[in-house]
Amino acid sequence: MTYLVGKDIKLVKFTDRFITAKYIDWLNDQDVNRYLFTGRIPISKEEITNRNDGNNIMFAIMCKLSADGDALVEEEFYSEFIGTISLNGIDWIIRKGEIGYMIGEKSHWGAGIATEAVKLVSDYALNRLNLHKVEAGVVEGNIGSIKVLEKNGFKEYTVIPDDYWFEGKYYGAHRFYKLQGW
Numbered sequence: 001m002t003y004l005v006g007k008d009i010k011l012v013k014f015t016d017r018f019i020t021a022k023y024i025d026w027l028n029d030q031d032v033n034r035y036l037f038t039g040r041i042p043i044s045k046e047e048i049t050n051r052n053d054g055n056n057i058m059f060a061i062m063c064k065l066s067a068d069g070d071a072l073v074e075e076e077f078y079s080e081f082i083g084t085i086s087l088n089g090i091d092w093i094i095r096k097g098e099i100g101y102m103i104g105e106k107s108h109w110g111a112g113i114a115t116e117a118v119k120l121v122s123d124y125a126l127n128r129l130n131l132h133k134v135e136a137g138v139v140e141g142n143i144g145s146i147k148v149l150e151k152n153g154f155k156e157y158t159v160i161p162d163d164y165w166f167e168g169k170y171y172g173a174h175r176f177y178k179l180q181g182w
């Protein structure tokens with residue numbers, strides 16, 4: 001069930017069919033979770049719940065490119081599940097939500113996928129759901145993710161000090177936002 005279509009990806013509703021061995025591997029992969037609040041404690045299939053509801057919208061990111069950047073043959077277009085992106089904690093009165101994303105398939109890092117996915121979901125939130133503001137948080141040092149937000153017109157408004165801890169050191173969290181009409 002296609003919902004949002006971009007140049008190299010499409011976003012479909014995240015349903016239980018995406019809770020596969022590959023997805024569980026991403027959630028337990030220390031590289032993928034380096035800057036995330038997930039992954040510290042091993043998680044199994046039985047512990048995963050689909051968070052889609054009226055205030056949380058989660059998409060599976062389907063890619064039409066193979067890892068080496070070649071377009072796949074037509075019948076395989078958009079066939080590869082490579083990550084997830086969500087709009088969480090939607091407040092329909094204040095009209096805001098928080099965006100979060102994970103490209104789990106590491107062979108696809110650096111190929112512009114997260115930039116495209118954030119564009120699709122922030123446009124969707126601001127222009128179709130009529131939200132006033134979309135926010136995002138990035139742990140200090142996650143350069144790729146900061147670039148993804150800046151390339152999508154998000155502005156940084158503060159750094160929350162000591163908001164994350166990894167291997168003996170505290171890190172700040174950069175807070176970003178984008179308003180409708182920017």
Ligand SMILES: CC(C)(COP(=O)(O)OP(=O)(O)OC[C@H]1O[C@@H](n2cnc3c(N)ncnc32)[C@H](O)[C@@H]1OP(=O)(O)O)[C@@H](O)C(=O)NCCC(=O)NCCS
Pocket residue numbers: 031032033035036101102103104108109110111112113114115116137138139142143144145147148151
């Ligand atoms: C961080 C992450 C989202 C980036 O996704 P991506 O699809 O590789 O990002 P893009 O390819 O769209 O890259 C955007 C820019 O960041 C750069 N970039 C990506 N990863 C980078 C890294 N690790 N270090 C430095 N720059 C990086 C890209 O080169 C690109 O820069 P350019 O436009 O100047 O060429 C992805 O690596 C990921 O999902 N990591 C694990 C989970 C995570 O950290 N999620 C984000 C939580 S806030």
